[in-house]
Amino acid sequence: MLFIRHFERFSERAYRQGKAGGYLHVYIGMEALAVGWLTQIRQGYDYVITAYRDHAHALLLGSDPVACMAEIMGRRGGLSRGKGGSMHLYDIPKGFFGGWGIVGGHTPLGAGLAFASKYRGEDRVTLNFLGDGAANAGVFFESLNMAALYDVPCIFIIENNEFAMGTRLEYHAADTELHKRGYPFGMKHERLDGMDLLQVRQDAKRIIDWVRENQKPYLVEIMTYRFVGHGAADNDQTLYRTKDEVESARQRDPIALLMDYLTSNNLMTREKIEAIDAETEAEAERVYEEADASPHPDPSEVYDDVYSDMTPEVGH
Ligand SMILES: Cc1ncc(C[n+]2csc(CCOP(=O)(O)OP(=O)(O)O)c2C)c(N)n1
Numbered sequence: 015m016l017f018i019r020h021f022e023r024f025s026e027r028a029y030r031q032g033k034a035g036g037y038l039h040v041y042i043g044m045e046a047l048a049v050g051w052l053t054q055i056r057q058g059y060d061y062v063i064t065a066y067r068d069h070a071h072a073l074l075l076g077s078d079p080v081a082c083m084a085e086i087m088g089r090r091g092g093l094s095r096g097k098g099g100s101m102h103l104y105d106i107p108k109g110f111f112g113g114w115g116i117v118g119g120h121t122p123l124g125a126g127l128a129f130a131s132k133y134r135g136e137d138r139v140t141l142n143f144l145g146d147g148a149a150n151a152g153v154f155f156e157s158l159n160m161a162a163l164y165d166v167p168c169i170f171i172i173e174n175n176e177f178a179m180g181t182r183l184e185y186h187a188a189d190t191e192l193h194k195r196g197y198p199f200g201m202k203h204e205r206l207d208g209m210d211l212l213q214v215r216q217d218a219k220r221i222i223d224w225v226r227e228n229q230k231p232y233l234v235e236i237m238t239y240r241f242v243g244h245g246a247a248d249n250d251q252t253l254y255r256t257k258d259e260v261e262s263a264r265q266r267d268p269i270a271l272l273m274d275y276l277t278s279n280n281l282m283t284r285e286k287i288e289a290i291d292a293e294t295e296a297e298a299e300r301v302y303e304e305a306d307a308s309p310h311p312d313p314s315e316v317y318d319d320v321y322s323d324m325t326p327e328v329g330h
Pocket residue numbers: 067115116117118144145146147148149173175177178179244
């Protein structure tokens with residue numbers, strides 16, 4: 015969690031310095047959610063797909079942090095060779111299918127990944143992350159329907175940070191208990207806490223085991239909060255929430271909660287935690303500098319990978 019937080023602080027720096035183009039959305043405040051779930055899957059075997067708030071997911075799946083940062087900076091050494099940016103981290107060998115910018119647009123792709131693994135007789139699970147705002151997209155309901163119809167091993171994980179850009183949950187969702195959207199499709203569904211890492215890990219293990227065993231879909235809504243703006247360009251959060259509200263959510267900062275647990279149970283000293291904090295910060299700085307040394311893509315590559323040379327074969 016500390017490395018992700020420091021890494022993202024450096025990505026924000028890159029944005030402010032004009033070194034990261036396009037959009038940049040960080041996961042600060044939400045770390046326990048991705049850490050809890052992605053440490054419970056079979057990494058490099060199970061499939062993961064998410065929206066544009068994707069840095070934590072790539073890092074946790076073992077993508078090279080320098081390649082992640084280089085992508086954020088649009089450099090040739092980036093995961094998508096510098097052509098995707100922050101929203102389009104990808105690492106297929108690690109089971110990471112992106113990194114998508116159209117709200118809700120990737121949810122049928124996640125259902126399709128789960129369909130593919132079941133069709134091939136494998137016992138993979140797919141984690142299909144989306145936001146609370148995305149849970150209103152028509153295509154999400156279609157994805158739930160098809161996933162339930164074909165009984166595919168897909169876990170839809172709504173990262174409910176209570177906002178879709180500047181629109182609060184109560185103003186965008188007719189029923190704010192988003193997990194209930196599994197009900198009409200006969201899908202198991204529940205709402206869980208996303209701030210206490212140890213609890214998140216336990217919940218994740220239970221649900222992943224169930225889905226792997228039963229090869230059926232599941233819908234979870236996980237309550238979390240982003241401590242910073244929607245994206246790096248969201249300058250005035252006071253238009254939609256108060257400083258007090260953010261401050262009170264910060265009382266349950268997942269990193270601070272875990273530190274308190276570790277120290278109060280004598281599992282780790284405060285000095286040791288401070289040392290990890292300093293080490294991960296130094297590591298994030300090294301990553302930032304190494305990524306910054308990667309060259310920009312050559313303009314001659316602009317059309318590479320846009321069209322496929324493969325002629326599809328018809329009739330199979
Ligand atoms: C189809 C579509 N509509 C609108 C947008 C603009 N947009 C970008 S992010 C966002 C809010 C999504 O909120 P949520 O799903 O809760 O995700 P979060 O940013 O909180 O992680 C919107 C409306 C978009 N990218 N795609």
